[in-house]
Amino acid sequence: MGNQCSEKSLELAEHLENLLKGTGIHFADSKDHVTMNEIDYMHLNADGHRLMSKFIWGQVTRILNER
Secondary structure (H helix, E strand, O other), X not given: OOOOHHHHHHHHHHHHHHHHXXXXXXXXXXXXXXXXXXXXXXXOOHHHHHHHHHHHHHHHHHHHHHO
16 A cells, blocks of 8 residues: 555555444454554564454454444
């Protein structure tokens, strides 16, 4: 995504969340739980992948428990 990748990712998340409102499709915004690596600020490192898997597990568990 090139220059200002982090900013573009945040904008994309906002657009996706708005797009999915009212559809019943859950949007899992990980920005407060997982950070990108400090090399390219675009990809996850090993720790980031561990945090993301825990975050997604929590999201799936929450959604299934709501049913």
